[in-house]
Amino acid sequence: MNIILMGYRGSGKTSIGKKIADQTWKDFVDTDTEVVKRFDGRSIADxxxxxxxxxxxxxxxxxxxxxxxxxxxxxxxxxxxVMQDGVADLVKAAPDAIRIYLNCKPAVLAERIAADAASTAARPSLTGTAAASSVEEITAVLEERDPVYKDVADVVFDVSYVDIPAAVAYLTRHHL
Ligand SMILES: Nc1ncnc2c1ncn2[C@@H]1O[C@H](COP(=O)(O)OP(=O)(O)O)[C@@H](O)[C@H]1O
Ligand SMILES: O=C(O)C1=C[C@@H](OP(=O)(O)O)[C@@H](O)[C@H](O)C1
Ligand SMILES: [Mg+2]
Known part of the structure; x- marks a missing residue:
């Protein structure tokens, strides 16, 4: 079985995903890491x-x-x-998989993105008009994405007020 994690930047897909993989004896793969390999390891911003x-x-x-x-x-x-053409349908149709949306409030995402030095340098602005860690950008982009994440997800879990270990413990205990 595959566990598919979705959500906005900073929602913890990578951090929570790695820990869930350790606990469930699964292999972990991050699409960003795989894409970056195809571009000789350059940063996403580059x-x-x-x-x-x-x-x-x-x-x-x-x-x-x-x-x-x-x-x-x-x-x-x-x-x-999941916002790219055809991908939401592919994720929905993935056999033997559980799809988890890590839902999070924009203000919390903004704090987590801003506090993550590596991501500030590597995550380009999505709107081109505001910083990647600004609440304006996050609110605007999330408004478009949230209905799609919810439509695709089997499980929606709010990570706004839980730390990473608590999120991992809850998801593994209740949904995996
Ligand atoms: N539930 C959480 N509580 C506190 N910090 C978190 C939480 N989830 C993620 N973070 C932090 O936010 C930053 C972005 O997390 P990351 O796993 O890279 O998110 P994503 O892959 O969804 O962009 C990291 O510094 C991470 O430690
Ligand atoms: O939200 C987006 O459009 C993007 C999110 C990033 O992944 P994370 O969500 O892991 O930061 C990365 O794919 C790229 O910077 C674009
Ligand atoms: Mg990530």
Whole structure:
């Protein structure tokens, strides 16, 4: 069985996903990491600046398809993966999988993104008009994405007020 994690940037897909994989004896795969490998390990910000966001998104869709074809994995999708053409339907149709949406309040996401030094440097703005860690950008983009995440998800879990160990404990105990 695969465990598929979705949610906005900073919702904890990567951190929570790695720990769930350890606890469930599954392999962990992160679509961002796999995409970055295809661009010689350059940062996402650099890829978007040099090659453009469409090149990143095209690779992201291919990688997501490959990851969904694996078994016994925890798959952390990028925040925008299910917004790409056809991907939401593919994720919905993935056999033998549980789809988890890590839901989180914009103000909390903003704090977590801003506090994560590595991500501040690597996560480009999605709107081009506000910083990736700004509540304005997060609120605007999440408004579009939240209904899609919810539509695809089997489980919606609010991570706004729980730390990473508590989120892992709750999800493994109640849903896995
Ligand atoms: N529930 C949480 N409580 C506190 N900090 C968190 C939580 N979830 C994630 N973080 C922190 O937020 C940052 C982004 O987490 P990450 O796992 O990279 O998210 P994503 O992969 O969804 O973008 C990291 O610094 C991580 O430690
Ligand atoms: O929300 C998005 O569109 C993106 C989220 C990022 O993944 P994380 O959600 O793991 O930060 C990464 O794929 C890229 O910066 C675009
Ligand atoms: Mg991530």
């Amino acid at each position: 890829i978007w600046e040099t090659d453009g966001e469409p090149a990143f998104r095209a690779a992201e869709v291919e990688v997501a398809k490959q990851c969904l074809g694996r078994d016994n994995h925890v798959i952390a999708l990028g925040g925008g993966t």
